[in-house]
Amino acid sequence: MNELIEQLKSAYAVLVVPARADTQAAAVPAVVQPTDPERRGCHLEVTVTPAVVVDAAQVANRFGFAIDTITGIDWPEAGQMEVVYDFFHPQHRLHLVVRTRVPRDAPALPTIQDVFPGANWHERETHDFFGIKFIGHPDLTPLLLPEDADYHPLRKDFTNVSRSSN
Amino acid sequence: MSPGHPTDSSVSAAAPRETFVLNVGPQHPATHGVLRLKLTMDGEYVLHAEPVIGYAHRMHEKMGENRTYVQFLPNPSRIDYLSAMHYMHAYVCVVERALGIEVPPRAEYIRVITSELNRIASHLVWFGAFLLDLGAFTPLLYAFDDREKILDLLEAVTGSRLTYCYYRFGGLCNDVDEQFIEGTRAFVKHMRGRLGMYHKLVTENLILRKRLEGIGVISAELCRKYGATGPVLRGSGVPCDVRKLEPYSVYPEFEFDVPHFAEGDCMARYKVRMEEIAQSLRIIEQAIAKLPPGPVMAEKVPRVIKPPPGDYYFAVEAARGRFAIRLVSDGTEVPYRLKLRTPSFSNLALFGEAARGLLMQDALALLGSLDLVIPDVDR
Amino acid sequence: MAEQQAKWLSCAEGGAGSEPGSLVRFARLEQLLDWGRANSLWPLTLGLACCAIEMMAAGAARFDLARFGAEVFRPSPRQADVMIVAGTVNWKMAGPIKTLYDQMLEPKWVIAFGNCAISGGPFVFPGQYAVVEGVDKLFPVDVHVPGCPPRPEALIEGILELEQKITGTRRWPRVKTA
Numbered sequence: 143m144n145e146l147i148e149q150l151k152s153a154y155a156v157l158v159v160p161a162r163a164d165t166q167a168a169a170v171p172a173v174v175q176p177t178d179p180e181r182r183g184c185h186l187e188v189t190v191t192p193a194v195v196v197d198a199a200q201v202a203n204r205f206g207f208a209i210d211t212i213t214g215i216d217w218p219e220a221g222q223m224e225v226v227y228d229f230f231h232p233q234h235r236l237h238l239v240v241r242t243r244v245p246r247d248a249p250a251l252p253t254i255q256d257v258f259p260g261a262n263w264h265e266r267e268t269h270d271f272f273g274i275k276f277i278g279h280p281d282l283t284p285l286l287l288p289e290d291a292d293y294h295p296l297r298k299d300f301t302n303v304s305r306s307s308n
Numbered sequence: 309m310s311p312g313h314p315t316d317s318s319v320s321a322a323a324p325r326e327t328f329v330l331n332v333g334p335q336h337p338a339t340h341g342v343l344r345l346k347l348t349m350d351g352e353y354v355l356h357a358e359p360v361i362g363y364a365h366r367m368h369e370k371m372g373e374n375r376t377y378v379q380f381l382p383n384p385s386r387i388d389y390l391s392a393m394h395y396m397h398a399y400v401c402v403v404e405r406a407l408g409i410e411v412p413p414r415a416e417y418i419r420v421i422t423s424e425l426n427r428i429a430s431h432l433v434w435f436g437a438f439l440l441d442l443g444a445f446t447p448l449l450y451a452f453d454d455r456e457k458i459l460d461l462l463e464a465v466t467g468s469r470l471t472y473c474y475y476r477f478g479g480l481c482n483d484v485d486e487q488f489i490e491g492t493r494a495f496v497k498h499m500r501g502r503l504g505m506y507h508k509l510v511t512e513n514l515i516l517r518k519r520l521e522g523i524g525v526i527s528a529e530l531c532r533k534y535g536a537t538g539p540v541l542r543g544s545g546v547p548c549d550v551r552k553l554e555p556y557s558v559y560p561e562f563e564f565d566v567p568h569f570a571e572g573d574c575m576a577r578y579k580v581r582m583e584e585i586a587q588s589l590r591i592i593e594q595a596i597a598k599l600p601p602g603p604v605m606a607e608k609v610p611r612v613i614k615p616p617p618g619d620y621y622f623a624v625e626a627a628r629g630r631f632a633i634r635l636v637s638d639g640t641e642v643p644y645r646l647k648l649r650t651p652s653f654s655n656l657a658l659f660g661e662a663a664r665g666l667l668m669q670d671a672l673a674l675l676g677s678l679d680l681v682i683p684d685v686d687r
Numbered sequence: 688m689a690e691q692q693a694k695w696l697s698c699a700e701g702g703a704g705s706e707p708g709s710l711v712r713f714a715r716l717e718q719l720l721d722w723g724r725a726n727s728l729w730p731l732t733l734g735l736a737c738c739a740i741e742m743m744a745a746g747a748a749r750f751d752l753a754r755f756g757a758e759v760f761r762p763s764p765r766q767a768d769v770m771i772v773a774g775t776v777n778w779k780m781a782g783p784i785k786t787l788y789d790q791m792l793e794p795k796w797v798i799a800f801g802n803c804a805i806s807g808g809p810f811v812f813p814g815q816y817a818v819v820e821g822v823d824k825l826f827p828v829d830v831h832v833p834g835c836p837p838r839p840e841a842l843i844e845g846i847l848e849l850e851q852k853i854t855g856t857r858r859w860p861r862v863k864t865a
């Protein structure tokens with residue numbers, strides 16, 4: 143088990159967004175942090191940049207994880223939205239969390255539904271609630287909200303929907 | 309038997325291959341609530357199935373963000389009303405984890421007893437409804453009769469028949485009495501006999517087996533890719549149960565098996581649930597034998613619940629699979645974010661892929677074997 | 688002759704002229720039909736959420752709705768007399784429910800079963816974005832059965848109430864509370 147965590151750590155440590163010459167952006171490594179499962183409920187937290195979420199999901203897939211859920215968290219003060227990917231392991235007591243943050247005014251990141259087809263609905267739901275765009279997602283029409291919904295109720299600045307028929 | 313699939317050479321090549329879209333629901337007896345299915349059909353065969361959900365969306369996650377921790381207590385039992393106890397368990401446990409509250413052992417034992425009773429009640433509803441889907445009406449009446457016995461027990465201690473709000477942060481709202489203990493003992497005995505009868509009446513029935521065996525096969529890999537859990541995953545041969553894998557409460561103190569069957573068909577899922585009723589009875593029996601005396605409420609529970617800022621996660625094994633809550637606290641009296649991960653959502657997600665190529669009536673058997681609760685999908 | 692006619696008429700009205708308890712009775716056809724309808728209310732299967740389970744329980748062994756002739760749950764609105772709205776209606780579902788109501792044949796009745804169907808129940812708060820705050824916003828409701836969820840007995844009482852609304856008389860004496 144601990145061995146598996148060590149392997150995971152090293153697998154994630156090499157997840158680096160390479161430096162880009164055109165924008166002078168420096169290389170960004172993934173931050174891997176073990177957490178106390180008794181206090182927090184997960185074993186490993188990985189923070190990555192949005193560009194490498196697909197690679198992060200591929201690592202989870204390689205290790206035999208199953209997709210638990212995807213969700214968003216709105217942080218208006220920081221001007222960011224966080225996307226949290228949860229993975230559980232069907233054979234071991236192991237819970238993995240991948241986090242990433244996107245700018246709040248143009249929230250977009252790649253979809254992982256090619257790695258985990260189950261992510262399709264979770265991403266659609268996150269788009270419903272937060273308006274986060276998943277690039278490459280085949281169908282982002284509202285899932286839980288009415289088909290014509292144009293509001294994102296779990297954003298912190300959401301107040302109300304006006305309904306003419308009410 | 310139905311005629312062969314139109315790709316057979318029996319159909320002349322010149323015949324146009326026409327498909328049509330069949331809309332099932334949102335109000336349809338086979339969908340157990342307000343689920344809608346868009347089925348692209350080729351004659352009797354499903355080419356493509358797309359569940360359309362959201363007809364029972366009830367804003368639970370939004371409600372979590374606009375009321376205090378205590379005010380949210382009635383909500384979890386209304387997400388999946390058939391396994392209300394498990395959902396309450398997850399909610400109180402995630403808050404207890406955030407606050408670092410130790411729950412007295414007697415309270416945890418009673419939580420386990422009531423949770424397992426609730427699991428049996430939930431499986432009984434599934435048993436009745438599933439067989440109703442397959443065209444058998446009588447088992448429903450038997451199952452509901454047994455379920456009423458559980459409801460009587462739970463109603464006496466919790467005050468409600470369905471949407472229990474019995475657990476509190478740090479324990480329970482009241483202790484159980486001798487009558488409950490005696491009643492539960494008697495029920496375990498009674499249910500064992502009934503289970504034997506169910507197997508004789510239903511499980512060994514040839515018609516049922518013909519309709520379920522080899523139908524709607526779901527592979528373990530498909531479950532993993534979609535995050536399906538509970539009896540669906542165990543029916544695909546993976547002994548994954550949160551109670552064993554990430555033990556919570558006092559489950560490690562009991563002996564029980566995780567039933568799993570490798571076939572992955574509807575029959576396997578049927579057998580998993582029936583076997584789980586027997587295992588739950590085992591747990592209840594042990595818990596009652598070992599029930600320790602003592603208080604049912606922790607001493608140091610703050611009056612105002614204000615968990616320290618942070619991110620907490622707690623998963624339990626509900627009747628339909630893994631239910632988890634992710635709680636983000638900012639240190640105030642109101643949760644900052646409350647994400648509910650519900651098992652039916654993931655279990656339904658794979659329906660589209662699993663139903664491909666099935667006959668219409670087999671697809672509906674598959675749907676019934678997933679044991680969906682629609683408000684649990686939609687939250 | 689005129690006297691005789693008046694007597695006939697008052698018989699038909701169920702007035703003073705009719706003999707109480709007599710086997711043969713005279714009534715308007717309409718009253719007979721109402722009596723028949725009230726004794727065989729066929730509900731539409733419309734389980735939306737938690738309350739639906741209590742509706743199922745009412746139809747199952749212990750509570751046995753069949754005693755009141757209302758156990759024939761019909762999936763097709765064309766065959767149903769009474770729509771028991773059991774559960775939460777949200778705006779996505781409002782359209783389909785309205786269609787179902789319109790498809791039911793006259794005469795038709797509606798029972799709002801549970802707080803959600805009556806008023807939106809526990810899901811009403813300022814700024815809520817999904818729930819219809821009571822199905823009477825969509826179509827007229829005849830009987831309200833409160834509870835979250837109401838007990839199966841409450842549904843039976845609701846059916847008796849509806850019968851009374853249809854025929855004008857109550858079939859079962861009201862249970863007195865102490």
Ligand code: SF4
Pocket residue numbers: 386471736737738773774775801802803804808809834835836837
């Ligand atoms: S009234 Fe209560 S029990 Fe009934 S559907 Fe609404 S929340 Fe569920």
